[in-house]
Amino acid sequence: MKPFAKRVIFQASRVTLVAVTVSLAVQTYLAGWKKPQPVGIDSRPIFDEKATPQTLWDEIQQNANLTKFAKLVGEFDDIVGGLRAPRAQLTVYAPTNEAFEHEHFPYDLPWFYWKFLVGYHMGKGGISAEALRSQNTVSSFVNADIFFKNQQRISVQSNSDGITFNFRAKLLGSQPAVNGHLHVVDRLLMLPDSTADVLRSTATFGIFRQGLIDTGLAEVINDTSTHTAQTVFAPSDAAFRKLGRKVNAFLFGPGGRAYLKALLSYHVVSNETLFSDVLFPTKNGEQIVLDLKSASNDVSLSTLARGHEVSVRSVRHTSGDRRVLSVNDEWEVSRPDIVVMDGVVHEMADVILPRIMDGEDQLEKQRGWWSIVSRSLNVGGITVEDLMERLQPLIENE
Template identity: 25%
Template sequence: MKFVFRFAMAAALLVSSSVAVKADDIVETAVAAGKFKTLAAALTAADLIPALQGDGPFTVFAPTDEAFAKLPKETIAALLKAENKDQLTAILTFHVVPGKVMAKDVVKVSGAKSLNGQRIDVSVSDKGVMVDNAKVVATDIKCDNGVIHVIDSVILPADKNLAETAVAAGKFGTLVAAAKAAGLVDALAGDTELTVFAPTDEAFAKLPEGTIKSLLLPENKAKLAAILKYHVVAGRVYSEDAVAAKTANTLEGSPIEISVSDKGAMINQAKLIKTDIDASNGVIHVIDSVILPPAKTSSTKQQLRDAVAKGAELYNNGHHQACADLYRNTLTKLMSTTPGDSRMRHQMTSVLNSAGRETCSMQRAWTLRHGIDKMYASLESAN
């Protein structure tokens, strides 16, 4: 979810609603107020009372009894049962942010992660200050281990994992199919927190014709897994942290570059088109192109050498179409292991496109061979 703290006028809007109370800890303050009985009962059931009586500091977005009353009665009753303690804890910690964030200071904050691990959405409009779908009705209730801001609804964290979130979005069909073929769905649905730079179906459609079909073959499972892992970073990395870091190590082992220019935020040569979509076990950032891990130069050279040797024999024996197919298949496979921002990938794309326009198999083979020779020369000069 996109999270923006835009409070340039929030302090003025809310200062009149500030409440002065005795500086007890957060729990004592909430109990003394007399309007957070359900919250106190929930904190007790989740064994969170000691934590919120700790040193902190904490910022709590506290739903009133009326806020909890908006939930179905059976929901509250179910959440208070011992077997649902983990779910209750996840909801309650979603209302708590580390640190003491006063209304006048919120304007300086670009993002906030809750103790749940997910981020809270905050916005300002003519409706007032909203925390996710809840309205802030009072602010700056000071406690000696933090501050309470009162909200009029219970806010709920994302409860779908990364795989379920991708399926529900409806625009990552190819990514989900690829994850299944590569045996990575369990990882995306597991407990380990991950950050996924997710290419849309349109992003996969940009790959050369036949690339996806080839990658989905069982014999290419390892190659497909490597490409998908190049889109995944360990932990929850939100957009502003990613931009600040400028680079991140992927599960594939190679780093990705993160930059901002007049084109927008970029991951290698892919554009970020949506950020900070929370899932129960991570976060998704949407990109408009598939990014590909760097190939080992020696491996690429070897594959080009092998293709030329086999292709020359086919060509000299009059098998021009078979030679052209061999060259084309070699370049298509290399496209899946060549970095998305390299000159080599651009050369391969140009050669494949040029050869595709040739109607004569002999000329098609020569076009591909000429391109392969230039690529090999580029790799040689780079050493």
């Protein structure tokens, strides 16, 4: 069976009880829909800047570059009704006809897969292109948990080259509508893969992935029956190399297995999903928007290293209103908000080490200033002895 088909079956089995998620999300938000009109084809550029704003459905229908997306959306009367409701406020991320040519779909996908796919291309609230530049993530209409409390996110990247969604779909143009905003993108926003698929397919996570396999933690992370959500702080291969050759030889050798498991466990949070701007709390909790204006927006998350937490803070990036996550006040997330089906993955440029306890802090001072400076600069990494000492409390607790 092809990997894509396996993922679809996996997703289908996981969402059998919530197959009407998109309908419920839209129906909860909108009322008084009318019957949809047939999909029409008109010859227009991506957007006519001088045109009078219409409803989102009218804008999609009449755009010759969006006929494939319009045909797909037109299969679902309830969604079309929402896009035609004048008093709604929605944002749609519409892939061009050419975007569909980049994807290969099995011919026999179930109807609810396509409804999920459509729902992942739109969300509540009208978000303009200008507003997108200060967003780290935006909401879709696809359910993100089995409790119907939170909607799956779409990550947003903004730089000098423009705006990108989920690190793959580039924004081509935007158009206001009477009931929201329509953004045209050059790739489909595919339904997120599982954490296991993302770690497997991302080349920079090779060492981290191998460590999870060696310690048995891969089974915990990959088995979605053991968690409703998760946050994974995944160090890159370069991050592990910063630890130094001797430390890596120890961790991945027979004598370091317990320490490697403790270290990697400290990078995984079960049953809570923390994006750089929104937190989905454990179990049946409503999402919490992290407020940059708050004097303290620290979030303490329990890791798989039982009894040990990481402290994460959402801080303003030096370039403007966008955010970065700071972990334990020492390490910043280098590539945030990699959206996965069962949570989120944040790529780290450094391996996260547990906080130094008060007694250990005094020991650090006794060892001299160069020991502290060299570690902060990753000069020669950390010694095996120091790493063992730092991780010992996690092992004892295990």
